[in-house]
Amino acid sequence: MKLATKLIHAGATPDPSTGAIMTPVFQTSTYVQEAPGVNKGYEYARSQNPTRKALEDAYAIIENAQYALAFSSGVAATDSVMKLLNPGDEVIAANDMYGGSYRLFTKVWERYNIKFIYTDTSNAANVQAAVTPNTKLIWVETPTNPLMNITDIEAVAAVAKKAGAWLCVDNTFASPYLQNPLDLGADIVMHSATKYLGGHSDVIQGCLMMNDATLREKLYFIQKSCGAVPGPQDCFLVLRGIKTLGVRMKAHCENGEKIAHWLRKHPKVSKVYWPGFEDNAGYAVAKKQMKGFGGMISFELKDGTEAEVKRVLSSTHLFSLAESLGGVESLINHPATMTHASIPREERIKNGLGDGLIRLSVGIEDADDLIADLQQAIG
Ligand SMILES: *Cc1c(COP(=O)(O)O)cnc(C)c1O
Numbered sequence: 313m314k315l316a317t318k319l320i321h322a323g324a325t326p327d328p329s330t331g332a333i334m335t336p337v338f339q340t341s342t343y344v345q346e347a348p349g350v351n352k353g354y355e356y357a358r359s360q361n362p363t364r365k366a367l368e369d370a371y372a373i374i375e376n377a378q379y380a381l382a383f384s385s386g387v388a389a390t391d392s393v394m395k396l397l398n399p400g401d402e403v404i405a406a407n408d409m410y411g412g413s414y415r416l417f418t419k420v421w422e423r424y425n426i427k428f429i430y431t432d433t434s435n436a437a438n439v440q441a442a443v444t445p446n447t448k449l450i451w452v453e454t455p456t457n458p459l460m461n462i463t464d465i466e467a468v469a470a471v472a473k474k475a476g477a478w479l480c481v482d483n484t485f486a487s488p489y490l491q492n493p494l495d496l497g498a499d500i501v502m503h504s505a506t507k508y509l510g511g512h513s514d515v516i517q518g519c520l521m522m523n524d525a526t527l528r529e530k531l532y533f534i535q536k537s538c539g540a541v542p543g544p545q546d547c548f549l550v551l552r553g554i555k556t557l558g559v560r561m562k563a564h565c566e567n568g569e570k571i572a573h574w575l576r577k578h579p580k581v582s583k584v585y586w587p588g589f590e591d592n593a594g595y596a597v598a599k600k601q602m603k604g605f606g607g608m609i610s611f612e613l614k615d616g617t618e619a620e621v622k623r624v625l626s627s628t629h630l631f632s633l634a635e636s637l638g639g640v641e642s643l644i645n646h647p648a649t650m651t652h653a654s655i656p657r658e659e660r661i662k663n664g665l666g667d668g669l670i671r672l673s674v675g676i677e678d679a680d681d682l683i684a685d686l687q688q689a690i691g
Contacts, residue, residue: 386410389519
């Protein structure tokens, strides 16, 4: 079955009691049992919920995975992966990634004696060089947030396999429509479903997809024991969002391409970060492992003074100044003070994320209107 069809039908079976075509919101905490231990596969809603089950089935199908688990947020999904580890274990992580993942690793998990080694994962040789006998997990994000660096998933998966470590890919920016890391050798895929999967800026949720049954058992145990589960209403919203992921991603990609090229020609713009430029360092790998280049773009102004950057950020009308991304509406963001404020400034600058960087989440409005809005803001 082709992806466009899968996205509409994944996980959906008409409700057996009524025929309702949409999976109902099973807003219940428990399930009545016929006799002790005799039940319909549902005992208590932290462990199982039918709306969540439909969504988890859908998650697995759209990432070409055997199994999937839904969590109350993207960071809760990431946190659950960390709970696979033991004190003394080492994680090799990308040096350019979502600020909240960095905060979780450094401020929470380092306290439990998990060691993190940060490196530029866009070169698999760097990852190989960081491997020690204690390496248990490799954590990459591609494209990265917000610099759009590309990591070769197949190459890093080979390093992970040799090291006997799990490779987890944060696939939030690409979405399952553009990239499927399990097909390239990753062990776990993580998404912030808050972004493209939900797609309408109305829900916080995360998920993990995997093929290995033992890994699924371990992660299900963590999901149920630690309890970071999403509510049924949120699961319903993401199930609904997934149905239009295909048409939305197509529009995000088309608009992203137009805006990236337009920005690059703008006399007041000094640099544009978008994986679809042929002279971009990650272009060949992006072309190989992604079906499109997405709607995320970052750029720098020639006049990168605080006043000018602030002026542009406050002058757009269609692009709303907000954190988050992946919704139908366009957003503009200042990573240094917003999404990535939790990364120490010198660490941030060292990794190429300057104070003047502006990030766009290009929505699915008309591209000409979006360009006109940027034109009047940049001047
Ligand atoms: C938003 C985001 C997360 C965290 O997800 P939440 O749903 O906000 O908890 C993780 N990774 C990336 C790339 C993100 O953009």
